[in-house]
Amino acid sequence: MAYPASPELRASTLALLGGTWTRLPSAVAQARVWGADWCERSTPFVHTIEGEVVAHVGVLEIPVVLAGRSCTVAGVHAVCTHAELRGRGHMRGCMEAALSWIDARYDTAILWANDPEIYTRFGFVSQAESIFVGPVPGGPDDGLRLLARDDPRDMDFLATQLARRCPVSRRVAGHDGGWLALIDLALWSPGPSLAWIPALECVVVYSIRERFLDLYDVIAPQMPSLAQIAAHMGSQVDTAIAYFCPDALGDHGLVAEPTVLIDQLMVRGEWPSDPQALAFSPLARC
Ligand SMILES: CC(C)(COP(=O)(O)OP(=O)(O)OC[C@H]1O[C@@H](n2cnc3c(N)ncnc32)[C@H](O)[C@@H]1OP(=O)(O)O)[C@@H](O)C(=O)NCCC(=O)NCCS
Numbered sequence: 001m002a003y004p005a006s007p008e009l010r011a012s013t014l015a016l017l018g019g020t021w022t023r024l025p026s027a028v029a030q031a032r033v034w035g036a037d038w039c040e041r042s043t044p045f046v047h048t049i050e051g052e053v054v055a056h057v058g059v060l061e062i063p064v065v066l067a068g069r070s071c072t073v074a075g076v077h078a079v080c081t082h083a084e085l086r087g088r089g090h091m092r093g094c095m096e097a098a099l100s101w102i103d104a105r106y107d108t109a110i111l112w113a114n115d116p117e118i119y120t121r122f123g124f125v126s127q128a129e130s131i132f133v134g135p136v137p138g139g140p141d142d143g144l145r146l147l148a149r150d151d152p153r154d155m156d157f158l159a160t161q162l163a164r165r166c167p168v169s170r171r172v173a174g175h176d177g178g179w180l181a182l183i184d185l186a187l188w189s190p191g192p193s194l195a196w197i198p199a200l201e202c203v204v205v206y207s208i209r210e211r212f213l214d215l216y217d218v219i220a221p222q223m224p225s226l227a228q229i230a231a232h233m234g235s236q237v238d239t240a241i242a243y244f245c246p247d248a249l250g251d252h253g254l255v256a257e258p259t260v261l262i263d264q265l266m267v268r269g270e271w272p273s274d275p276q277a278l279a280f281s282p283l284a285r286c
Contacts, residue, residue, distance in 0.1 A: 003039040012053040013044055020080040027186040034155050036182035042077070043099040047090045050089050051110035055081040055090035057098040060286050066165045067272035070175060074102040075286030076111040079118070094281075095122055099268075107270040112263035124266035130277035131261075132246045136213065136230035138237025142155045147194040147203065149185070158182075158194060158219075161203050165219045169245035171274070174284025181217070181283040188282070192216050197232050200224040205283060208233065213240045216251075217281040225250025244281035 002012050018025040028038040047055040060075035076098065083091045102109050113119055116126050147154040152246060162178030165253070174180055185191060192205050192214075202220030206213060213233050226249040230237055243261070246254045258278030265280065 003042065003044055004031050008046075008051070009046075009048075009053065010039060012048075012051070013046060013056060016053045016056055016080065016082060016246075017078055019082065021078075022187060024078070024187070027183075027189075031183045031186035033152075034186065035159050036179040036181045036186075038059070038183060039177075041179055041183070043098075043101070045094040045101070047081075047093055049085075052126070054085050055094050057091065057094040059098050059102060059109075060180065062180060062284075062286060063177070064284070065170060065173045065175050067172075068170050071108075072106060074106045074109040075180075076102075076109055077286040079111075091118075099123075103155065103269075106195050109268040111266050113264050113266050116264050116266055119266050122268070124268045127265045127267045127271065128260040129261070129265050129279040130256040131259050132242040133257050134240060134252060134254035134279070135238060136218075136226055136252070138211075138234050139231035141232060141234040143199055143232045144195040144197045144204070147196060148192070149191060154194075157196070158203060161196075161219050163220050166221055166223060166234040167248075168218055168223070168281055168284075169247050171245045171276070172278045172280055173244065175280065176284070180286065181219075184283045186284060192282075195232075197224075197229070199227055200232070202229070204229055204233070205281075206233070208237065211236050211238045213237045215240055215242045215244075217244060217283045223248040226252040226254070242279075244279050244284075247279075 014025050031038060045057045046053045054264055056078060058078040059071055060077060062075045063072050071172055084197040147158055162181050167173035167175045192207050195204050202218055202224055205217040206215050230240060242254055246252055
């Protein structure tokens with residue numbers, strides 16, 4: 001369900017969010033240019049005072065793969081109350097309205113919290129995420145084309161690849177057709193590198209830190225192996241860190257370690273009882 005059509009309410013909501021996260025309104029505008037409209041994707045639960053939005057809980061309906069099964073979960077995001085009006089129950093009111101809306105529709109709600117204590121009182125429990133680390137032989141990086149976030153043709157190309165991708169993992173992955181990935185990319189500053197590898201028909205979302213390849217996502221209709229990817233990422237690379245479940249990356253020697261990302265995954269409702277280490281790609285978070 002989209003934002004209300006009223007331009008005043010939309011502007012007031014985005015002003016509240018911008019007061020809390022200063023870069024958010026420009027990221028929302030950027031994502032819209034790329035074809036992903038926050039106001040169409042998010043359902044806002046708000047508290048208003050004299051027509052001004054002073055508290056907000058947003059809900060995204062996110063198609064995912066969980067334990068091999070496609071389903072849709074509710075992603076709670078952008079939880080905030082105006083700085084001068086905190087401690088008066090405004091967020092609680094919005095959250096309770098959001099959760100009763102969610103409970104009528106979905107078995108599972110997820111969020112990423114930098115302060116998990118806020119959410120345990122609403123039935124969310126922390127779910128550990130991992131990174132997956134191991135040796136890989138790098139190879140010359142002349143077979144890739146970097147995509148520029150400020151080049152509309154490159155971003156159109158990326159949106160096309162996102163629309164035709166397969167989930168990055170069969171265990172835990174977003175499967176949103178691209179809108180969430182584009183919103184996450186717009187919010188990610190300065191953001192990762194994006195490179196098209198024609199030989200593998202994939203876009204790799206990554207950073208290189210000397211000999212380390214930080215692999216955030218692989219956008220492809222058919223997943224290449226980690227060895228094939230690493231062979232295009234630079235001869236100095238000898239270690240990969242995958243920030244998503246690497247089960248679709250072919251044979252690899254990646255081993256789970258605790259994630260280094262700060263925000264904690266929290267889950268409310270049904271969740272697979274699979275004890276294996278997991279991680280959502282940074283482009284599948286909300
Ligand atoms: C976190 C935030 C949304 C709380 O809003 P609020 O309107 O002050 O919250 P409420 O008054 O409705 O509090 C609801 C409950 O949450 C608790 N709570 C609020 N902030 C909390 C915090 N930082 N840590 C732990 N508990 C918190 C309150 O004690 C209250 O508990 P109770 O109802 O069980 O007694 C607000 O402080 C904020 O906007 N912070 C900046 C943005 C932010 O950090 N968002 C969360 C991102 S993970």
